[in-house]
Amino acid sequence: MALRSVRHYPSFFSIAMLCLIILYAPLIVVMVYSFNDSPSITNWGGLSLRWYFDVFTGPEAPRFRAAAWNSLTIAVLAATIATAIATAAALAMLRAGKFKGRSLTFALINLPLMVPEIVIAVATLIFFTMIGFTTGYLTILIAHITFCIPFAYLPIAARLQGIDGSYEAAARDLYATRAQSFWLVLLPLMAPGVISGYLLAFIISLDDFIITNFVKGAGMETLPTAIFGSVKQGIKPNIMAISTLMLGVSILFVTLSYLINRKGRQSP
């Protein structure tokens, strides 16, 4: 690419690098300090894994273990259910012709993205309090399913939209029933979108703090609420170790999603 190309703007490269530095510097710093062998977060005391051991065996370990268990099981359940609901909705939106209320349904699906998170938190808290339903785990799960639906829906619908109708027509032409054509042809073709939707919903559920914090009730913790509780008293090294672990999980997921999407693009 020639320097004189109209695509080239001087300083844009530096700004893009600055952008990366801003995005990554805090994460890298925390990652590095999580290996600090010092009870103080200010001084560097050499490399060690002591804070990782502390996370699993230290005084706060049971609390974090319970919170992690809650977070993971809620994320798995919420992502699974939201993905199933979103897949069904995508089929109805894109493979069931035009119908009255289609754009209204589309708005409905995307509503959790449009209403500010804190408002959803308040509304959900009021709702559950009013019906006297404050079991913690289940209320969090229900709230997570609700706001995960659009996150699961978007990649699934995008994928489905790109699948030409002729594949299903060909399957039907070759004597497949409606169900066979779905399971043997359409679903495998949709798979990259479904998996992306699932991963996104999973991460969004794992990520949520505000809504969970409102509806969790007493005694119930997920990882973000537990970490928030700890951080309020100051950042301790074990929080940095937990953060680094969660960072690892996130990077694993985003890498998976990236690879699946790339594979999906290669075989349309």
Add this chain to the structure above:
Amino acid sequence: MAGAAPDSGTSAETTYRSARVPLLLPTWLVIGIFLILPVALMAVYSFLTKEMRGGVIWEFSLAAYDQFFINRGLFGDEPPSLEWTYISVFGRSIAQAATATTLCLLIGFPTAWFIATRPPATRGVWLFLITVPYWVNLLIRTVSLRFLIRENGPLNDALLGTGLISEPLAMINTNFAVQLGLFYSYLPFMVLPIYAAVERYNFTLSEAAADLYASRWVILREIVLPIVKPGIIAGCLLVFIPSMGAFLAPNLLGGAKNFMIGSLIEEQFKRSLGNWPFGAAVSMILMSLVLILLMLYARSMAKTEAR
């Protein structure tokens, strides 16, 4: 051919026509019961009377909105005047969100442009690098930022080490920290839609403009910006809206002085100290603002498409 006829449905596009209701029912039920109904209830709550121990008494009252907008003095006996306390919280939130959005745009646009003009192979890597932080827990990102910029944190250490400053900068618990936090939280939301718009941009247009004697920056202003504007607006909304209602960044980075709407609402639901109808009313006002913004956006998009 059928494809040419308007309104034509090929069979694949209507395969699930008969199953439409069962397929959509879960969505309607879940979002209807667990989002729309709660929001409607919240609207009702904002017109109820507060109960001292948190909760409500089922009696109609405008007290929540009265408290928000009207000042009747400490003992409620002064002539009513406009109450500035809460409006200024909104004003501050909007200002903070606007600053963060501007910062995101200033960094995000060049970044998006730069990525979109890479060869396809490297483009994927850049996009990947920009999206990774979006997948990282927001709380962890905010905590990390707090760790980095605190008074005796690594950033101050580094700056002191280079001799650029002689004593630590007070960054944490300032307005700036909140703006930085919001900027940091939502930067990927700015980059991605602008990237999508620039990727679709036909660079021949720039060449045509250059051929007609326009300079690089004139091309940017006269040709590129008007054409990628939808992407820029989408990016700005995606940053501005969550910033306005943000809770973590102001709470963890801003300290008590830099209170934003999110914290104001959260306060109202803390065990026994709260005022639920007032919290509901503030939420209603925030939601209305956001929905008005989104409607304006939808209308401007519809206009662009109609052209």
Add this chain to the structure above:
Amino acid sequence: MNNAIDIRMVTKTYGTVTALKAVSLSIMDNEFFTLLGPSGCGKTTLLRMIAGFEDVTQGDILLFGQNIATLDPNLRPVNTVFQQYALFPHMSVIDNVAFGLKMKGLDLPTRTARAGEMLEMVHLSSFADRLPAQLSGGQQQRVALARALAPQPKVLLLDEPLSALDLKLRQAMRMELKQLQQDTGITFIFVTHDQEEALTMSNRIAVMSAGHVQQIGTPRDIYETPVNRFVADFIGETNLLEVDVASIAGDRAQVILPGGHAITCSTATHDAGRHHLSIRPERLTLVPLGAGMEAVVDQVIYLGTDLQVLVRLDGGTPLQVRIQNAARTQVPAPGSRIGLHLEEGAARLLAD
């Protein structure tokens, strides 16, 4: 029952738009039948209705005497070769070919054997385990054919299957398709907008336009005795002139050309008055002055195998003439006056 397909008064509407208007036609067993027309004429809609992908608004579709108009596609013993092939991208070539057999409930050894035979027939045996994306366009085309033929359908439907191939490959595939139809004895219904394709392969052609069948006939019928202006114009190149009819007797008419010359020709209409006359450019010959009509040469365009000569009759009516680019051909000079001779059958009077 000798007809493979009977289309009876089939109408198709989408909302307020009518795609097909009371179309009736019969396709015989073991026939290579082509639906030809410009895009939007309803040919693909008709094909998709035979396959079962579109509902019939009104009318019946009979397959060897059995009404299939309301059957689901998977219950119709017809198979389709799709325009973009629609090979399942997640299945190997052999799995694609065996898919229909599997759905019909054949056991694994039978379907593997049969799919293998089909691949052999299209010369792709060595590609059985590849994915469709790893094949060239021409190879995908053959897989699509093998897949559609594997279940031994009573009728094979082909939806512009050659349109995605490049010219050379397309020409080779025409012969292969024709051969395949003769070898298998299966009725082929072929949809295309390419008249050359239609003329070279078909036993019979139905020319369609605006939801109607304009004419059904052998390629020769369609080309040499078009019934109306649309058919004459759509098939091949022609000179269309507005002429006055002097007299009509049986299927012969006497017409007056612009410029005053009178000729006799075959006719598709029996009404006197003003009609269009079609003159095929290759049936016009240039002759020395004095014999027949006279014209002025405007321009000579070199086309390789042919020369296109643009001439102007007295009175200004332009005509194009095709002459072979042979060694002995004398190229007329622009501006010169020449004589024009109309061969027997060169002109045909058309209905509108």
